[in-house]
Amino acid sequence: MMTTASDDATLVLIERRDGVAIVRINRPAQGNAAFPPLMKRLCEALDEVIGDPQVGAIVLSHTGRHFIAGADFNWLRTLEDASIANIRQDIYAWFQGAAKRIHGCPKPVVAAIGGAAVTVGFELAIAADFRIVTDRAMFQQSWIRLGLIGPLGSLKLLPAMVGWQMAKDIMLRMRAIGGDEAVKIGLATELVAEEDREDRAIALARELADLPPLAYRAMKEGLWQGLQSSFEDCWNMGVTNQAMLIGSEDHREGLSALLEKRKPAFRGR
CATH class of the missing domain: 1.10.12 (Lyase 2-enoyl-coa Hydratase; Chain  A, domain 2)
Structure with a gap:
C-alpha cells in the first residue's frame, strides 16, 4: 500500500503532557500492522522525544483496538523478490532501529497495551522498561509460522524476562499470552481496565521521571x-x-x- 508524506506523518502521533510524551501508533484500520513507513515514523518520533529536554519519560501507546497486530502481510509479500540488502535495510534501519531506540532509551519507557502485540508488536513491547496491559491484551510470537525468527531482540530479552523454558513455549509453540497471564509470568507489569490503560501508564511514567x-x-x-x-x-x-x-x-x-x-x-x- 502506497502512502504519501502527509499520510506517513500521522502514522505515529505525539502528545506531550506535563513532562511525559505519549507516542501513539496510529494505523487502527489495519490493526496498527507494521510496515516500513510506520516504523520509520516511529523512529523519528522516538528521536524527537528522546532528544527533548522537557520530556522526562515516554509512554508508547496506540489508537484503535490493537497495539501492533504483527507485520503487514501485504508488505511481507513484497519482500519475496527483494534482495537481502533491501531486506536488511527495511528490517534493520527501521524495525530493529525502533526496538533499539526503545530498549536503549536513557529515559523511562512505559508501554500501554490493549489488544494484540504480535511479532513486531511483541518485540517492541518487551523492549520497553514496563508494560501496562488490559484483559484484552494478547502477546504472541508467531514468526515461526511464517518460516521466520524474531529479529528485533526477543531472542535475548524474552528468556531473561520469563525464563528459558517459558520463552521456548512462547517462541516455538506460538502460545498466545493474555494480559492476566502476562503479569503472572513477568511479561507485563500491571493489569488494568481498558479505560485506565493510558492514564495508569502516564502515572507510572511520571513516577519514574521523578527519579534522578x-x-x-x-x-x-x-x-x-x-x-x-x-x-x-x-x-x-x-x-x-x-x-x-x-x-x-x-x-x-x-x-x-x-x-x-x-x-x-x-x-x-
Whole structure:
C-alpha cells in the first residue's frame, strides 16, 4: 500500500503532557500492522522525544483496538523478490532501529497495551522498561509460522524476562499470552481496565521521571550489562558508575532532600 508524506506523518502521533510524551501508533484500520513507513515514523518520533529536554519519560501507546497486530502481510509479500540488502535495510534501519531506540532509551519507557502485540508488536513491547496491559491484551510470537525468527531482540530479552523454558513455549509453540497471564509470568507489569490503560501508564511514567535521571540511566544500563558480563565485570562497572554518581548534583540533592524531609528536585546533573 502506497502512502504519501502527509499520510506517513500521522502514522505515529505525539502528545506531550506535563513532562511525559505519549507516542501513539496510529494505523487502527489495519490493526496498527507494521510496515516500513510506520516504523520509520516511529523512529523519528522516538528521536524527537528522546532528544527533548522537557520530556522526562515516554509512554508508547496506540489508537484503535490493537497495539501492533504483527507485520503487514501485504508488505511481507513484497519482500519475496527483494534482495537481502533491501531486506536488511527495511528490517534493520527501521524495525530493529525502533526496538533499539526503545530498549536503549536513557529515559523511562512505559508501554500501554490493549489488544494484540504480535511479532513486531511483541518485540517492541518487551523492549520497553514496563508494560501496562488490559484483559484484552494478547502477546504472541508467531514468526515461526511464517518460516521466520524474531529479529528485533526477543531472542535475548524474552528468556531473561520469563525464563528459558517459558520463552521456548512462547517462541516455538506460538502460545498466545493474555494480559492476566502476562503479569503472572513477568511479561507485563500491571493489569488494568481498558479505560485506565493510558492514564495508569502516564502515572507510572511520571513516577519514574521523578527519579534522578543519571542514576536511572546507569541502573538501567547496569541491569542490561549484568545479563551479558561476568560477576567481576558487573562489580567493576558498578563501582565505577557509583563513583561518578556520588559526585553528581542529583546525589547531593537526593541526600539533602532526605535529610530535610522534602521532595527532591533532580536535574540530571
